[in-house]
Amino acid sequence: MSQVLAELISIGDELLYGQILDTNSQWISAELDKIGVKVVRKTTVGDVASEILTAFAEAEKRAEAILITGGLGPTNDDLTKPCLAEYFDSPISLHPTALKELTHLFESRGFTLTERNREQAELPDKCTMISNRLGSAPGMWFERDKKVFVSMPGVPHEMKEMMNSQVIPRIKEFYNTPTIAHKMIMTAGIGESWLADKIKDWENNLPSHLKLAYLPSLMKVRLRLTGMGSDKTKLEQEMAAEIAKLLPMIDKFVYGFDGETLESAIGRELVDRQLTLATAESCTGGHIAQTITSIAGSSRYFNGGLVPYQNEMKEQLLNVNAATLKKHGAVSEETVIEMANNVRQVFNADIGLSSSGIAGPGGGTKEKPVGLIWIAYADGHQTITKKLQLGDQRLINVQRTTTAALHLLWQSLTQKNGEK
Amino acid sequence: MSQVLAELISIGDELLYGQILDTNSQWISAELDKIGVKVVRKTTVGDVASEILTAFAEAEKRAEAILITGGLGPTNDDLTKPCLAEYFDSPISLHPTALKELTHLFESRGFTLTERNREQAELPDKCTMISNRLGSAPGMWFERDKKVFVSMPGVPHEMKEMMNSQVIPRIKEFYNTPTIAHKMIMTAGIGESWLADKIKDWENNLPSHLKLAYLPSLMKVRLRLTGMGSDKTKLEQEMAAEIAKLLPMIDKFVYGFDGETLESAIGRELVDRQLTLATAESCTGGHIAQTITSIAGSSRYFNGGLVPYQNEMKEQLLNVNAATLKKHGAVSEETVIEMANNVRQVFNADIGLSSSGIAGPGGGTKEKPVGLIWIAYADGHQTITKKLQLGDQRLINVQRTTTAALHLLWQSLTQKNGEK
Known part of the structure; x- marks a missing residue:
């Protein structure tokens, strides 16, 4: 059984000129993926008949299912319907059911x-x-010839309703689709x-119907294992067995699966352990607190945060x-240690997390260059620090430091901090 | 002079499977639009050499500039470099400058x-x-033959830096693109x-070679005036004259020009007036402080911030x-007034800014529904509050509240707060 291949075509000048972000095609891809239909190409063309027709012909050569969004509005620049009528050599006439539904909608x-x-x-006579x-x-x-063309509106909520209620069920039935399974392994700190390098032997020994992809972002890498087969249960067991072999190699970097965030994993651990957290941030300026509190229900474990941006505030409030401060400076291991320990007291929290550094782009010295950042974790039993040397991009440094601090917290909570 | 046509090719299985939203191609389209380069097609293909090579060949037939993102990582599924080498029939060898820069980055x-x-x-020998x-x-x-292929990483901040600093200037020079001038007018609070509605007469009377676009985002609207012509100086003078007519109509909403942020405008005003700021945030969880400190040099005017996430912390620390708290609750006008006034004392600052609300998605009551948020500004002479009723999307609420609080601060600083 071969896999059904699909292509997506998005139509609209506003997409080409960067006036609108195309979120439809990502959503459609993910939905097709769930039923084992593989998108092999996405194409965006403007409101020009010749380009739309070319895109249809190219897509039909490569794929079996062609899903089209956009170009269905009532104005003259909406060309999808006449182009499809031409492509399938079909007259257009009034569709009684369509008229009935349209009249009902307007009423x-x-x-x-x-x-x-x-x-x-x-509608074209040859379409359903x-x-x-x-x-x-x-x-x-x-x-036509075991191939399907589907045209849907570009308005996201209209398209999604149509996909869920009608298009997906029809595609599953038409192609009797195979099984695809994905598992995402979320890592940070490497x-x-x-x-x-750490997992290359494992990766090279994967059977050919399992494929690994690396999806990196700032200080995080998601590993995506994809499997294809006919028996869903067997495939999922096989993938689980491979992941069970993988995990011990990268245990201390894996904080979750399938789209979990570091901040939600931390929330889960803190709730499980009935522990509370407080933050003292200098160079991250509140970003760690904001990331922690982005999780609904974080008030159960986050007592509060302090951003003592001036040295005298570090003394007075923390x-x-x-x-x-005089001997080692605000950007020092000694200072972040005191910040992490003392913020626990200030907010009456079990755990303190702190940051201090030179976020840039200016403000560095020879001894303390731009991008030098210290972070610390303290829980009353142990204090762990980490030194980062990042670049000169202020916002990127803030984000990287936040991820590093959250990862340090997560490792400490789960006792996976044997190696710094 | 004919318009330069461009195609964008995004490479990566993760884009086809819907695991990542492609924001790069919208950003690139908008940047090319600014220099008068017209994107005629966008294509996304997976990590498969034959499909990448086909996409190159098709794009070269239709466009003059082909901009490629993704597929440049260090792992085996990254195929853009070998594909380009094959397409341009070029050997690959160690590039001394690239090695030098890479070594420097790592060090x-x-x-x-x-x-x-x-x-x-x-790198392929035939590329720059x-x-x-x-x-x-x-x-x-x-x-090759007056056509250009540009390959960039898929990581957005790397790609953007590369586009701004090198690719856009090179494209402008290579194609001698026409004169296009843009002026961006940044507004908030409307x-x-x-x-x-406020500016429709002005907009309707614009000459035909000047075009206005509305670029809305959360609580902000950027107005982009674009002019096309041959004489740059004349064009810019004409645009300045139109903007001089526009500004009095929307004075209290315009906080800057050409990509200035509300936080940088605030920084400028605080420095000019030699005033300092402190924040006390509940529902925004540190996002206001983080936004203020995203500006380099903000330590000159930002004394610090407090995130008293629990009621007892609001009492003890603020x-x-x-x-x-007992009578009116944490989410109330009375509480944010005390928070804004008291945080000035705690951080010895001239101005205090505060937020408290129900960020959602849960936690609302009939009297205080999800999305109810209070913000306050205090400077020792006056206290100004504002009530927001937002939706149930936590992160959106945090961002909207931050913008509203910064806009309140900016209006108060510049005394444009006559109307709330």
């Missing part, structure tokens, strides 16, 4: 149907109508190439020793 | 170069290297349709009256 909203809207109920329950442009389903 | 971060990383400094100042994969610039 329910208290509007009268205009002539321009009425034209939206005209797909009802649009949320808008005025019906979708179209064409079949770069892509170091990670690849009781950092004046002598420490 | 500056305290890492040793691995063999796998070292391979990233190998594009420096990657923020990451390990250099970009590549190929020229919705798109209200803004459009001296909010227990009776106020």
Whole structure:
């Protein structure tokens, strides 16, 4: 059984000129992926008939299912319907069901149907109508030589309703689709190439129907294992067995699976252990606190945070020793240790997390260059520090430091901090 | 002079499977639009050499500039470099400058170069290297028959730096692109349709070679005036004259020009007036402080911030009256007034800014629904509060509240707060 291949075509000048972000095609891809249909290409073209027709012809050569969004509005620059009629050599005529649904939609909203809207109920004779329950442009389903062309509106909520209620069930039935499974392994604290080095033997020994991809972002790498087969249970067992072999090699970097965030994993650990947290941030300026509190329910474990941006505030509000600041400076291991320990007291929390550094782009010295950042974790039993040497991009440094601090916290909570 | 046509090619299985949203191609489209280069097609293909090569060949037939993102990582599924070498029939060899820059990058971060990383400094002989100042994969610039292929990393901040510093200037020079001038007018505190109503007469009277676009984001609208012509000085004078007519109509919403942020405008005003600021945040969890400190040099005017996430912390650290909290609750006008006034004392600052609300998605009551948020400004002479009723999206609420609080601060600083 071969896998069904799909192509997505998005139509609209506004997409080409960067005026609108195309979120539809990501959503459609993910939905097709779940039913084992593999998207092999996405194409965006403008409101130009010749380019739309070329895109149809190219897609039909490569794929079996062609899903089209956009270009179905009532104005003259909407060309998808006439292009499909031409491509399938089909006359267009008024579709009684489409007219009935359109009239009903307009009546329910208290509007009268205009002539321009009425034209939206005209469809190519060779297509099957797909009802649009949320808008005025019906979708179209064409079949030819075991290939399918589906046209849907570009308005996201209309398209999604149509996909869920009608297009996905039809595709599953039409192609009797195979099984694809994905498992995402979320890591932090290790770069892509170091990670690849650690697991290369495992990766090279994967059976050919399992494939690994590295998806890196700042200080984090997601590993995606994809499997294809016919028996879903067997495939998932096989993947679970491979992941069970992988995990011990990278245990201290794996904080979760399938899209979990570091901050939600931390929240889960803190709740499980009934521990509370407080933050003292200098160079990150509140970003660690903001990331922790981005999780709904974080008030159960986050007592609060302090951003003592001036040295005197570090002394007055956080009781950092004046002598420490004088001798070692605000950006020092000694200072972040005091900050992490003292912020626990200030907020009556079990754990303190702190940051201090030179976020840049200016403000560095020879001894303390831009990008030098210290972070610390303290829980009353132990204090762990980490030194980072980052670049000169202020916002990137803030984000990287936040991830490093959260990773340090997560490692300490889960006692995976044997190696710094 | 005909318009330069461009195509964008995004490479990566993760884009086809819907695991990553492609924001790069929208950003690139918008940047090319600014210099008068017209994107005619966007294509996304997976990590498969034959499909990448086909996409190159198709794009070269239709466009003059082909901009490629992704597929430049150090792992085996990254195929862009070998594909470009094959397409341009070029051997690959170690590029001394690339190696030098890569070594420097690694040293500056305290890492040793691995063999796998070292391979990233190998480039096709026929390309010109594009420096990657923020990451390990250099970009590549190929020229053939007046056509250009540019390859950049898929990591957004690396790609953007490369585009701004090197690719855009090169494209402008290579194609001698026409004169296009842009002026961006940054507004906050007014919705798109209200803004459009206020300025519709002015907009309708613009000469045909000047075009206005509304670029809305959360609580902000950027107005972009674009002019096309042959004489740059004349064009800019004409645009300045139109903007001089526009400004009095929307004075209290305009906080800056050309990409200035609200936080940088605030920084400028605070420095000019020699005033200092402190923040007390509940529902925004540190986001206001983090936004203020995202500006380099903010330590000159930002004394610090407090995130008293628990009621007892509001009492103990911020001296909010227990009776106020008991009678009116943490989410109330009375509480944010005390928070804004008291945080000035705690951090010895001229101005205090505070927030308290129900960020959601849960936690609302009938009297205080999810999305109810209070903010306050206090400077010792006056206290100004504002009530927001937002939706149930936690992160969006945090961002909107931050913008509203910064706008309140900016209006108060510049005494443009006559109307709330």
